[in-house]
Amino acid sequence: MARWWQGRRRRSSASTCRSSPPWQVVDSGAGSAEAACMTTYLDADLPVLLPRAADTSEATRAILNSAREASPVAKGPFGAIVLRHEDVVALLRDRRLRGPGMDFARLAGIPEGGRAWKRQEQILLFMEGDDHHRLRRLVSAAFTPKAVEALRPFTRSVISRLIDDVEADGECDAVAALCDPYPIPVISELVGVEMDRWEDMSRWASSILLSLRFDAGQFIDEIEQAQAELDEFIDGLIAARRAEPRDDLLSRLIAVEEAGDRLSPSELLSVVSMMLVAGTDTTRNQLSNIIHTFSEHPEQWALLRERPELVSAAVEEAIRWEPATEALPRFALDDVEIGGHLVPAGTIVVLMSMAANHDEGSLPGADRFDITREAPAGWHLLTFGGGVHYCLGASLARLELVEAVAELSARFPVLRPAGDAVRHPTGSPIAGYASLPITWRP
Numbered sequence: 001m002a003r004w005w006q007g008r009r010r011r012s013s014a015s016t017c018r019s020s021p022p023w024q025v026v027d028s029g030a031g032s033a034e035a036a037c038m039t040t041y042l043d044a045d046l047p048v049l050l051p052r053a054a055d056t057s058e059a060t061r062a063i064l065n066s067a068r069e070a071s072p073v074a075k076g077p078f079g080a081i082v083l084r085h086e087d088v089v090a091l092l093r094d095r096r097l098r099g100p101g102m103d104f105a106r107l108a109g110i111p112e113g114g115r116a117w118k119r120q121e122q123i124l125l126f127m128e129g130d131d132h133h134r135l136r137r138l139v140s141a142a143f144t145p146k147a148v149e150a151l152r153p154f155t156r157s158v159i160s161r162l163i164d165d166v167e168a169d170g171e172c173d174a175v176a177a178l179c180d181p182y183p184i185p186v187i188s189e190l191v192g193v194e195m196d197r198w199e200d201m202s203r204w205a206s207s208i209l210l211s212l213r214f215d216a217g218q219f220i221d222e223i224e225q226a227q228a229e230l231d232e233f234i235d236g237l238i239a240a241r242r243a244e245p246r247d248d249l250l251s252r253l254i255a256v257e258e259a260g261d262r263l264s265p266s267e268l269l270s271v272v273s274m275m276l277v278a279g280t281d282t283t284r285n286q287l288s289n290i291i292h293t294f295s296e297h298p299e300q301w302a303l304l305r306e307r308p309e310l311v312s313a314a315v316e317e318a319i320r321w322e323p324a325t326e327a328l329p330r331f332a333l334d335d336v337e338i339g340g341h342l343v344p345a346g347t348i349v350v351l352m353s354m355a356a357n358h359d360e361g362s363l364p365g366a367d368r369f370d371i372t373r374e375a376p377a378g379w380h381l382l383t384f385g386g387g388v389h390y391c392l393g394a395s396l397a398r399l400e401l402v403e404a405v406a407e408l409s410a411r412f413p414v415l416r417p418a419g420d421a422v423r424h425p426t427g428s429p430i431a432g433y434a435s436l437p438i439t440w441r442p
Helices: 032-036 057-070 085-092 101-108 115-121 129-143 145-149 152-169 174-179 183-191 198-212 216-243 249-259 265-295 298-306 308-321 353-357 394-411
Strands: 005-009 046-050 073-075 079-082 171-173 328-332 336-338 341-343 348-351 433-435 437-439
Touching: 046 057, 057 353, 079 085, 079 341, 085 328, 085 336, 085 348, 085 353, 101 115, 101 198, 101 216, 101 328, 115 198, 115 216, 115 265, 129 145, 129 249, 129 265, 145 394, 152 171, 152 174, 152 183, 152 394, 171 174, 174 265, 174 433, 183 198, 183 249, 183 265, 183 394, 198 216, 198 265, 216 249, 216 265, 249 265, 265 298, 265 308, 265 394, 265 433, 298 308, 298 394, 308 394
Parallel strands: 046 073, 079 348
Antiparallel strands: 005 046, 073 079, 171 437, 328 348, 336 341
């Protein structure tokens, strides 16, 4: 849900009234009397947000800001869209909402029982309860502060080599030269994979992540083919590690699987697949967004070069400003009140993290890109989600992005557009750029 347009729709003023509603009130300002008889969001006069042709990130922000100023909730093609920061934060922790689960896969047209369906059944985003907790606890061992920090020198060497290859040219397509090839060696190093097929890995990740689109069914042949190729690749890696274990994450995961009580063979395959795909696509697209943002704000790039100690804050601000993950889909298990509107059980609830990140009601000056920003105490960056589905690889992504921006800002005296940026097409699950020409010539 990466690009949007705004409209208005009027519906009847009919209300849904219940003497004993099975839902609780999210908005603490609403009393029980109002909650007992409430207009559903479908019956209310609310902004309408629908996907449209690829747009600029600036236009997307303007549309979402306008919709949020009109109402904390909008209507979308699949359900309710939540726009206000405080509501998104609360709903990420609300147990009446769960992750998209296999209902999302079914709605998207993923054939039940197929390869893509089976993989989605065993990835954390689509799991809940004890199964989710067990698998998340197992995988989280790879992302301890010590494990992530140990990757810093390797990560720095990867981005340094990529810059070496283009620095003398004075310009490049940042996506092809820097963003696409950057994260794959890093996640491969973490897992314990010799990655000499990064172009295949990049293609597999792009195709498999089409399964997260609302219209994924129309891409099912491409998704299934990519998943089959990746499964074959991982099966070969697992067989090699079974024969010759090493001191790496893949060997440790195999040992757990062979213990027979925590990780099944199919879960092992799904976990490794998930880590390689998720560790590739989100980071490369977020880096493209960061480079684009700085190319549009040359004064902030100059400030970062003058004050390199701001690099962590600069990355955090850039992730807020132009996030790779613009929306977080959830599923309402029970009726929920959001901003004075009843959202019935069974509704898909899209938590629009990009709109929430730009909500001036919770973050003063949110309409400015400012790498010196100090967010108010208790303010939450929502690009990585929240609650039980908070991004497991957030710490690694931050490290990769900080190292990349630190090296780029140290070596590129300026950063400017060198042509038209091309965003991924409408409906892409991850927002980013397919092409991003830049120059660093003074």
